[in-house]
Each structure stands twice: as C-alpha cells, then as structure tokens.
Amino acid sequence: MSSEQTPFETDTSKVQTATQDARLGEALDDRFNSKLREAFGSSPFILTKFDKFMNWVRGSSMFMLQFGIACCSIEMMHTYAVKHDLDRFGAGVPRASPRQADVIIVPGTIVSKFAPRMKRVYDQMPEPKFVIGMGSCTISGGPFQEGYNVVKGAEEVIPVDIHIPGCPPRPEALVYGVAKLQERVANGESSPVVVKPYELEEFGDLDRDEVVEKLAAQIDEDDLVMRYNWADSP
Amino acid sequence: MSLEEPEPDATELVADEPLDGDDIEALLGDHVLSRDDHVNAPGFVIRPDEVQDVLFRLRDEAGFDHLSCVTAQEYEDRYESIYHLKQYDDPTQRISVVVPTSKQHPVSQTAEPVYRTADWHEREAYDLVGIEYEEHPDLRRILLPETWQGHPLAMDYDQDRPQIVPLREHANPLQEDHKAEDDTDTMFVNIGPHHPATHGVLHLKTTLDGEQVADVEPDIGYLHRCEEQMAQNSNYRYQIMPYPDRWDYISAGLLNEWAYARAIEEMADIDVPEYAQVIRTMGAELCRIAAHLLALGTFALDIYGDFTATFMYSIRDREKVQSILEDLTGQRLMFNYFRLGGVVWDLPEPREEFFDKIRNYLDELPAGLEEYHDLVTGNEILQARTVNTGVLPKDVAKSYGATGPVARGSGVDYDLRRDDPYGYYDELDWDVAVEDGCDNYSRLLVRMREVEESAKIIEQCVDLLEDWPEDERNIQSNVPRTLRPDDDTEIYSAVEGAKGELGIYMRADGTEQPARFKIRSPCFSNLQTLPEMSNGEYVPDMIASLGSLDIVLGEVDR
Ligand code: SF4
Numbered sequence: 001m002s003s004e005q006t007p008f009e010t011d012t013s014k015v016q017t018a019t020q021d022a023r024l025g026e027a028l029d030d031r032f033n034s035k036l037r038e039a040f041g042s043s044p045f046i047l048t049k050f051d052k053f054m055n056w057v058r059g060s061s062m063f064m065l066q067f068g069i070a071c072c073s074i075e076m077m078h079t080y081a082v083k084h085d086l087d088r089f090g091a092g093v094p095r096a097s098p099r100q101a102d103v104i105i106v107p108g109t110i111v112s113k114f115a116p117r118m119k120r121v122y123d124q125m126p127e128p129k130f131v132i133g134m135g136s137c138t139i140s141g142g143p144f145q146e147g148y149n150v151v152k153g154a155e156e157v158i159p160v161d162i163h164i165p166g167c168p169p170r171p172e173a174l175v176y177g178v179a180k181l182q183e184r185v186a187n188g189e190s191s192p193v194v195v196k197p198y199e200l201e202e203f204g205d206l207d208r209d210e211v212v213e214k215l216a217a218q219i220d221e222d223d224l225v226m227r228y229n230w231a232d233s234p
Numbered sequence: 235m236s237l238e239e240p241e242p243d244a245t246e247l248v249a250d251e252p253l254d255g256d257d258i259e260a261l262l263g264d265h266v267l268s269r270d271d272h273v274n275a276p277g278f279v280i281r282p283d284e285v286q287d288v289l290f291r292l293r294d295e296a297g298f299d300h301l302s303c304v305t306a307q308e309y310e311d312r313y314e315s316i317y318h319l320k321q322y323d324d325p326t327q328r329i330s331v332v333v334p335t336s337k338q339h340p341v342s343q344t345a346e347p348v349y350r351t352a353d354w355h356e357r358e359a360y361d362l363v364g365i366e367y368e369e370h371p372d373l374r375r376i377l378l379p380e381t382w383q384g385h386p387l388a389m390d391y392d393q394d395r396p397q398i399v400p401l402r403e404h405a406n407p408l409q410e411d412h413k414a415e416d417d418t419d420t421m422f423v424n425i426g427p428h429h430p431a432t433h434g435v436l437h438l439k440t441t442l443d444g445e446q447v448a449d450v451e452p453d454i455g456y457l458h459r460c461e462e463q464m465a466q467n468s469n470y471r472y473q474i475m476p477y478p479d480r481w482d483y484i485s486a487g488l489l490n491e492w493a494y495a496r497a498i499e500e501m502a503d504i505d506v507p508e509y510a511q512v513i514r515t516m517g518a519e520l521c522r523i524a525a526h527l528l529a530l531g532t533f534a535l536d537i538y539g540d541f542t543a544t545f546m547y548s549i550r551d552r553e554k555v556q557s558i559l560e561d562l563t564g565q566r567l568m569f570n571y572f573r574l575g576g577v578v579w580d581l582p583e584p585r586e587e588f589f590d591k592i593r594n595y596l597d598e599l600p601a602g603l604e605e606y607h608d609l610v611t612g613n614e615i616l617q618a619r620t621v622n623t624g625v626l627p628k629d630v631a632k633s634y635g636a637t638g639p640v641a642r643g644s645g646v647d648y649d650l651r652r653d654d655p656y657g658y659y660d661e662l663d664w665d666v667a668v669e670d671g672c673d674n675y676s677r678l679l680v681r682m683r684e685v686e687e688s689a690k691i692i693e694q695c696v697d698l699l700e701d702w703p704e705d706e707r708n709i710q711s712n713v714p715r716t717l718r719p720d721d722d723t724e725i726y727s728a729v730e731g732a733k734g735e736l737g738i739y740m741r742a743d744g745t746e747q748p749a750r751f752k753i754r755s756p757c758f759s760n761l762q763t764l765p766e767m768s769n770g771e772y773v774p775d776m777i778a779s780l781g782s783l784d785i786v787l788g789e790v791d792r
Contacts, residue, residue: 066430070457070788071483075567081549096430112399113379114427114435114456121428147460148386148393149378168567
C-alpha cells in the first residue's frame with residue numbers, strides 16, 4: 001500500500017456500487033416490499049391492490065422526526081404550529097424518537113462533525129423511510145458552500161427524496177414539498193438512491209497517505225470513518 | 235471564590251472620571267511594550283508571559299471586570315491574541331490587550347485564572363488559529379472534530395486537503411455506559427446532539443449520580459458553519475450583510491445586522507440619517523419580541539414537555555410579528571434589510587395601513603402577555619420547577635462574561651442599548667429589565683418584561699415615523715460603491731442582540747474584504763455557565779437551566 005502515493009483517490013465506483021447494492025438489496029427496489037406482500041403471496045391481483053392500499057396509508061399518515069439543525073428549523077417549527085399546521089395534511093405531529101418516524105426533514109446546514117450523527121439518526125428510522133431536504137444548505141451547502149467545515153448537501157450523507165429550495169423556504173413551500181412526497185408515496189414511486197462516495201468506509205480500506213498515517217495512531221482499524229474531499233466535491 | 239471578593243473595593247479604586255489610555259499605561263508601567271490603539275479603544279501590547287499579571291491588575295485595580303472577547307489572528311510575521319476588556323458598570327470604558335507571539339513558537343499565557351470565560355475563548359483561538367495557551371486547564375479543539383488536521387484560519391491552511399472524521403458513536407452506545415470502573419455509582423449519559431431539549435445540535439456529556447448531575451460538559455461545534463471565513467471572503471459593502479441574519483436565526487436578524495452595521499459604520503465613519511435610525515430601532519425591537527417569544531415557548535416546552543398549548547400561543551404571536559417584519563423587509567426570517575448608512579427601502583405603502591397593523595399588534599400584546607403570565611409564569615408547576623433552580627450568582631455570571639437576559643436575571647444591570655447607546659435608543663423612554671433572583675425563573679421574567687419594554691419602544695418609534703415630514707425621509711446616506719477602510723484599522727464594537735452582547739472585531743488591510751472578522755457571540759459565553767448552574771442539581775433542572783439560557787446554536791458555533 002505504501003508504494004502507491006497517489007493521494008486520496010478512493011475507488012469511487014466501487015464504493016458507490018457497494019452502497020447502492022446495500023441499499024437496494026436483492027430485489028430491484030424493495031423499499032416497498034412489505035412483509036405483507038410476502039405473506040399474501042400468490043395472487044397478483046390482490047397484491048397490487050393491497051400494496052396500493054398500504055401506500056395510501058403511508059402517504060396519508062406521515063410521522064415526522066422532530067429534528068432541528070439550523071435556521072430552516074425555525075420555519076419548520078412554524079409549519080408544524082398554528083397558522084400553517086402541517087397536521088392538516090396528514091403529516092403528523094413531530095416524533096422525538098427516530099424509531100417512531102417515517103420522514104426526516106433535514107432543516108439546515110450539515111457540518112463535518114454533525115454529518116455522522118445525522119447518518120446515525122437516519123439509520124435508526126424504520127423502513128420505509130423518506131427524507132426531505134429543506135433549504136439550500138441541504139442541496140449544496142447554500143450560503144456556506146465554500147466553508148471549510150460544511151458538507152455540500154445532505155445527499156453526501158443520506159439519500160434525499162424531495163429537495164425544497166429557499167433560504168429558508170417559506171412554510172408554504174415546505175407544505176408543498178411534503179404534499180409532493182405524499183403524492184409520490186401514495187403512487188408507490190420511490191426516488192433513486194444517490195449517495196455520493198463520502199459514505200462510511202472502514203478505516204482499513206483507505207489509502208495510506210500521509211494524513212491517514214498520522215491518524216492511524218489515533219484511530220482504530222475497525223473505526224468507521226467519514227472522509228471529506230472538498231476539492232473533488234461537486 | 236476569594237478572588238471574586240475584592241470587587242467592591244475595586245470600584246472604589248476607580249476614579250470617578252473615566253480612565254483614558256494614558257492612565258492605563260501609567261498603571262501598567264513596564265508591562266506595556268508599545269501602544270496599538272484600535273478605533274474603539276486604546277490597545278496595549280504586552281509580553282506573552284505576563285498576560286495574567288496585566289489582566290489581574292486591570293481587573294482588580296482599574297475595574298475591567300468583563301472580558302468581552304478574545305480574538306486570535308495570524309499576521310505575516312506573528313500571531314496575535316487580543317483581549318477585549320470592558321467594565322460591566324460602564325461599557326464605554328474599553329481597552330484591548332494585545333499579546334503577540336512568534337511564528338515559530340505561538341505560545342502565550344492563559345487568561346483563564348483571571349476571567350473564567352477565557353477558557354472557551356482560548357480553546358476556540360487554539361482550534362481555529364493555532365495559538366497555544368500555557369497553563370490552560372483543558373486546551374482541546376472546541377468547534378472542529380478532534381481528528382481535524384490544521385487550523386483553518388491560519389495562513390498556511392489548505393482547504394482542499396481532505397479531512398477524516400471517525401464515526402466512533404457508531405459503536406454500541408450502551409457499551410461504555412459506566413464511566414469509570416472504580417466509581418460505578420455514576421453513569422455517563424449523552425444528551426444530544428439530536429435531542430428535543432437541546433434547542434438544536436448541542437451535545438451535553440453528562441455524568442449522573444443517581445438523579446443528580448455530577449458533571450455536565452457542553453460539546454459544541456455541530457453547527458460550525460465557518461461564518462468568520464465567509465465574512466472574510468466577502469466585501470464590506472454588499473456581501474457580508476446577509477450572513478448576520480444567520481448567526482442568531484431565531485428572528486433576531488435585524489439585531490444581528492445592526493452589529494455588523496455598527497462596526498463598519500464606526501470603522502469607515504459612515505453617518506446614518508436619523509429617519510433610518512428610527513426605522514432600524516423599530517425593526518430591531520420587533521425582532522427582539524419575536525426572539526423572546528420563541529424563548530418563552532421553547533422554555534415552557536422544556537418544562538412541561540409537550541408540543542401544544544404554550545408553544546402554539548407563542549408561535550401565534552410570533553406569526554404576527556413576522557408578518558409585520560415581512561411587510562417591512564420582504565422576508566419572514568432572513569431579512570437582509572440594513573445597508574451601510576441606513577436601510578434598503580422605506581416603510582411599505584400605504585404607510586397608514588402599516589402603522590395600523592403595528593398598532594393593532596401592540597394593542598393586543600398586553601392581553602397576550604397577561605395570558606402568558608396566567609399560563610406560564612403564574613403556573614405553580616412551573617414555579618416549583620424554576621424558582622431557586624439553576625442559580626447563577628452575580629459574580630459568577632460576570633466572570634463568565636454573561637450578558638443579555640442571562641446577566642440581567644442575575645442582577646447585573648448591563649444593557650448596551652442604554653449604557654453604550656446607538657441608534658435612537660437614548661432619545662426614547664424605556665427601562666432595562668433587571669431581576670436579582672439569579673435563578674431560571676428570573677431569566678424568564680426578564681425576557682417577558684423586555685417584551686413589554688420593546689413594545690414601548692416600538693410605539694414611540696411609530697409615533698415618530700408617523701409625523702416625520704415627507705421631504706426628510708432619508709433612508710440612506712451616501713456611501714461609496716466600494717469601501718476600502720485604511721490598512722491596519724482595527725475595531726471591536728458591540729450591540730445588544732436578543733441574547734446579549736453581540737460584538738464584532740474587524741481588521742482592515744486596505745482591501746475590500748476584512749483581513750480578520752471575529753464574532754463575539756453572547757450565547758457562546760452564556761452557555762459556558764451551564765455547568766456552574768446545574769452541577770449538583772437534578773437532571774430536569776439542568777434541562778430547565780439550559781432552556782433558560784436560551785441559546786441558539788448558530789450563534790454558539792458560528
Ligand atoms: S438554507 Fe438558509 S435558512 Fe436554511 S439552514 Fe441554510 S442558511 Fe439557514
């Protein structure tokens with residue numbers, strides 16, 4: 001390993017495919033492949049209908065995760081509260097625990113220290129789960145895109161179903177975004193999983209360049225690490 | 235705490251007339267190597283190994299009991315830490331203590347024994363610029379992850395170099411539940427960074443002894459958005475102004491914008507027409523009401539723990555304020571309304587309608603506040619939870635550099651709107667709300683009383699604006715298209731934000747962009763008092779104390 005001194009060229013193709021495969025599972029897309037479908041088995045007619053029914057249920061009763069990051073979360077709170085009242089649209093009251101939530105709205109700037117934590121929260125949500133990126137920060141890093149510490153969009157860390165632009169988006173925009181997501185869920189559509197290669201990697205997989213060597217003393221071989229390569233970041 | 239004792243006689247030593255730079259120079263004697271005056275204050279250059287001597291003398295003999303900010307920066311030939319000192323009794327008394335250190339060996343003595351607030355400020359300086367502080371109790375990174383390589387605001391930092399952040403918390407969190415093997419009575423609990431009670435992305439490392447908090451350590455940096463770097467890469471004239479909105483984003487936008495506007499207007503000597511000052515004052519106080527209402531709502535949320543009544547009430551009132559502000563500025567949250575030398579546009583037409591809208595709101599406000607007093611402050615449960623919990627004594631608050639409602643809840647009568655006036659505040663009739671209960675309840679009361687005072691201010695502003703002669707409605711003075719303040723001008727200036735003293739240090743280098751832009755955030759200093767308030771208390775009291783501090787992480791981490 002030490003002979004290859006090309007700095008920081010992870011095998012992106014590999015990581016990307018590995019990630020996608022892990023996400024998609026064996027079936028092409030089993031995000032909606034419920035236990036019920038397995039149980040009911042044979043007759044395709046009933047199955048389609050039942051699936052439809054389940055999708056409708058999912059879309060009409062969404063449990064949001066109570067999750068605030070930055071400025072956008074203030075507008076998100078306004079959306080939940082009086083006047084805009086997201087509950088009217090069957091998008092539920094925010095749940096404080098990720099284990100009770102279907103949808104995570106990512107409202108704000110994600111920085112390097114927080115990204116792994118957000119990934120962990122997302123991982124704890126039960127399937128099927130959906131992500132709404134709220135605000136420019138979750139699209140590209142927004143006004144802070146050039147910052148040394150800012151992750152350039154939520155999609156570097158978790159897959160995002162709906163992007164809502166704005167800085168911050170008005171509550172009406174958020175309501176529209178949620179309604180769009182509900183529509184898609186009810187139609188059984190799911191969005192492609194596009195997580196960029198700054199996924200989690202085992203530390204042992206990284207090329208042993210100078211930085212890694214230095215860190216190797218501090219980090220365990222089994223530690224999962226997240227690495228940011230700003231230069232190549234889109 | 236015998237060190238805090240001499241405070242009363244310290245004020246005796248201070249002469250009645252304000253000290254000027256030469257008096258201080260005489261007081262410090264040989265310690266002063268040279269003078270490096272800033273626009274706002276005389277500056278004294280001292281040796282890096284005499285920091286404590288000098289600061290002790292300034293604190294105890296000249297009454298500079300408020301370490302407002304520590305700025306660190308790197309020059310071509312040296313590193314520099316600047317201690318911005320003030321007096322709580324008279325914040326117009328300001329001095330800067332400048333401590334240069336060499337490039338090869340950037341080590342300077344810590345100020346932590348003198349002012350406890352220096353603890354975090356110096357950690358931040360170490361983290362971002364790379365100056366080391368000798369004898370510092372705990373010199374670690376504070377904003378960036380511990381594995382970060384390099385110091386991002388130092389000159390040789392290469393931003394394109396990748397960074398690696400380990401995901402240790404992916405390990406089973408229950409594995410190391412018991413903190414120390416020999417002391418199994420205590421339990422280690424992580425609160426946050428994603429937790430409803432932390433008001434954003436704050437991480438509290440808590441050690442519990444039964445139900446009591448043995449130790450709590452706030453771990454910040456989960457929203458460090460490089461605000462200082464952003465400002466340093468933007469030009470004074472147009473590009474910096476949108477960022478302050480995003481520091482304290484709880485609708486305190488105009489208050490924050492004023493911090494930048496005041497700093498640059500003092501630095502570049504820009505006048506602001508009186509009419510614009512009145513509009514600014516009115517807008518800023520509307521923001522303060524909105525910010526305090528949210529503080530009230532979330533505080534009640536922390537205490538009662540449900541997402542319903544009180545929170546909805548306060549959002550209801552906030553919506554009204556936001557709609558007024560939207561009429562004025564065109565945006566609900568990120569106003570970007572101030573410009574250098576004034577504001578961007580005049581009040582919306584038809585003016586009568588706009589004034590009526592504000593008046594209606596102000597008319598409804600007393601009834602609304604009455605409702606809050608019934609619902610919240612008069613509530614027995616809330617009182618049982620907040621009275622005499624989270625006690626922050628006055629001298630402790632001072633040594634941590636607490637400001638804003640937190641300091642005023644501890645009986646520190648300090649409000650920059652009155653003590654270091656700007657805008658139109660000194661022409662108007664209003665009071666500073668101070669409570670001396672020092673507990674969670676007092677801090678809540680201060681905020682509620684401040685809402686009333688802000689309403690008074692707004693009312694007077696509306697009266698003034700209504701009668702303003704039409705041909706004198708000058709909203710902006712003449713400001714050159716590009717602004718290049720003289721090389722090596724330095725300024726530290728502060729305003730009273732929603733959470734306290736919001737200060738900005740800027741150094742110009744003759745270009746359109748500041749060479750160093752440092753934000754003194756009130757929440758950063760206020761949050762430091764949390765362990766002081768909650769160690770030894772019950773867990774829910776700690777949550778209540780955190781709520782009563784009313785932090786906003788965008789401003790803590792910047
Ligand atoms: S998009 Fe704008 S408002 Fe939203 S978190 Fe980012 S900076 Fe704040």
